[in-house]
Amino acid sequence: MNLVNLKDSSDKVSFSEAVKKGLGKHQGLYFPEQITPFENIEEIIALPFVERSIRVLKQLIGDEMPDDLLNKIVSTAFQFGAPLVEVTDDIYSLELFHGPTLAFKDFGGRFMAQTLANISEGQPITILTATSGDTGAAVAHAFYGIENIQVVILYPKGKISPLQAKLFTTLGGNIHTVAIESDFDDCQHLVKAAFDDPDVREGLHLNSANSINISRLFAQVCYYFEAIAQLPKEQHDKAVFSVPSGNFGNLTAGIIAKSLGLPIKRFIAATNSNDTVPRYLQTGEWSPKQTVATISNAMDVSQPNNWPRIEALIEQGYIDKTCLIGEGVDEEYTQVAMRQLASLGYVSEPHAAIGYRSLSRSLEEGEVGIFLGTAHPAKFRETVENVLGQPISLPQPLADCVGKPEFSVEIENSYVALKSHLFSILK
Numbered sequence: 001m002n003l004v005n006l007k008d009s010s011d012k013v014s015f016s017e018a019v020k021k022g023l024g025k026h027q028g029l030y031f032p033e034q035i036t037p038f039e040n041i042e043e044i045i046a047l048p049f050v051e052r053s054i055r056v057l058k059q060l061i062g063d064e065m066p067d068d069l070l071n072k073i074v075s076t077a078f079q080f081g082a083p084l085v086e087v088t089d090d091i092y093s094l095e096l097f098h099g100p101t102l103a104f105k106d107f108g109g110r111f112m113a114q115t116l117a118n119i120s121e122g123q124p125i126t127i128l129t130a131t132s133g134d135t136g137a138a139v140a141h142a143f144y145g146i147e148n149i150q151v152v153i154l155y156p157k158g159k160i161s162p163l164q165a166k167l168f169t170t171l172g173g174n175i176h177t178v179a180i181e182s183d184f185d186d187c188q189h190l191v192k193a194a195f196d197d198p199d200v201r202e203g204l205h206l207n208s209a210n211s212i213n214i215s216r217l218f219a220q221v222c223y224y225f226e227a228i229a230q231l232p233k234e235q236h237d238k239a240v241f242s243v244p245s246g247n248f249g250n251l252t253a254g255i256i257a258k259s260l261g262l263p264i265k266r267f268i269a270a271t272n273s274n275d276t277v278p279r280y281l282q283t284g285e286w287s288p289k290q291t292v293a294t295i296s297n298a299m300d301v302s303q304p305n306n307w308p309r310i311e312a313l314i315e316q317g318y319i320d321k322t323c324l325i326g327e328g329v330d331e332e333y334t335q336v337a338m339r340q341l342a343s344l345g346y347v348s349e350p351h352a353a354i355g356y357r358s359l360s361r362s363l364e365e366g367e368v369g370i371f372l373g374t375a376h377p378a379k380f381r382e383t384v385e386n387v388l389g390q391p392i393s394l395p396q397p398l399a400d401c402v403g404k405p406e407f408s409v410e411i412e413n414s415y416v417a418l419k420s421h422l423f424s425i426l427k
């Protein structure tokens with residue numbers, strides 16, 4: 001299958017090329033030229049997770065990758081599950097935090113790392129990526145120790161939780177971490193500037209592991225199938241997904257799953273106070289505001305870079321606009337939702353709580369609600385302990401890195417400073 005650059009339809013590439021390039025010309029995002037729905041969707045849903053995921057990825061990628069290679073990549077990448085946990089009679093949490101860095105980004109990060117390692121044939125590659133928290137950890141762990149691949153991770157200094165930072169700043173080796181004195185949107189702009197600079201793009205063989213890389217999104221499509229597979233068959237077409245969103249990769253993956261024929265009824269795009277998309281869906285006006293810092297910091301994004309893909313899915317008729325609503329949840333109601341969940345016996349963190357809040361407000365009679373449990377509550381321990389007033393214990397991967405030294409370098413929010421740093425560590 002071909003992928004097309006959404007900013008230049010003459011720029012068509014194979015899946016492997018799209019994975020290696022990340023972004024296309026004019027910083028355009030790659031997108032499938034066509035998505036062909038499964039004819040036998042219930043048979044696909046009935047398969048076990050890894051086997052089904054291979055079928056889903058093959059449906060998206062086409063024949064370009066031999067079956068045994070895809071098999072090897074998926075079985076190495078997906079070594080943990082995504083359990084659907086009942087919270088109330090009609091609301092479930094799809095827990096996506098059972099991987100090594102305790103957030104959904106392990107699925108996409110590991111699939112991308114395994115794919116690149118297997119298709120790059122030993123060419124040197126530099127992964128340059130910005131993180132609002134969880135991408136950094138997932139990408140760092142996914143690529144740690146892979147030969148010929150160097151990883152540089154930019155993150156907003158002081159704006160991600162100390163435990164989140166520990167997960168990726170303590171690895172060393174081929175993982176280089178840079179604290180930028182600004183917010184996540186600026187980190188993202190720096191990454192884009194590096195991709196626009198031929199010295200850096202070609203000189204360092206840049207690739208990005210952000211959710212702009214199509215491989216990450218394709219991997220995430222698989223767990224929407226896994227969620228539906230865990231519901232009783234008579235509920236398969238009643239599911240409403242509430243997706244806590246920042247850069248909107250997760251929601252894009254969900255809509256791709258629906259485009260493949262997965263019988264999802266509708267979606268809720270749930271954001272924090274950085275609510276560009278909910279306001280856009282309500283008014284038709286795209287007017288991003290200055291990004292504000294919230295306790296759901298992985299969603300502190302006001303110019304989500306996957307939105308053009310969702311627009312394309314709507315324009316090309318894969319999803320009707322009525323199947324997508326937006327909800328912004330402010331800081332106060334994020335905390336209210338965390339307390340409500342705790343009173344139901346389910347300890348959660350701010351991102352998932354926003355998904356729950358939006359869902360419980362909008363769910364209708366006869367529907368089954370699923371919010372994405374995007375991170376483990378211990379990743380946001382301080383916030384969760386403050387809001388709930390109860391101690392949270394650390395799962396093993398976090399406990400392991402707490403005492404380790406951090407290797408980050410701090411630089412100001414300037415492309416010149418970043419460029420000189422990149423050449424100093426990589427050339």
Ligand SMILES: *Cc1c(COP(=O)(O)O)cnc(C)c1O
Pocket residue numbers: 103104105133134135211244245246247248249250251298299351352374375
């Ligand atoms: C990355 C992240 C999000 C936002 O996901 P997008 O795909 O960028 O919309 C939500 N919650 C958590 C915990 C995250 O790490």
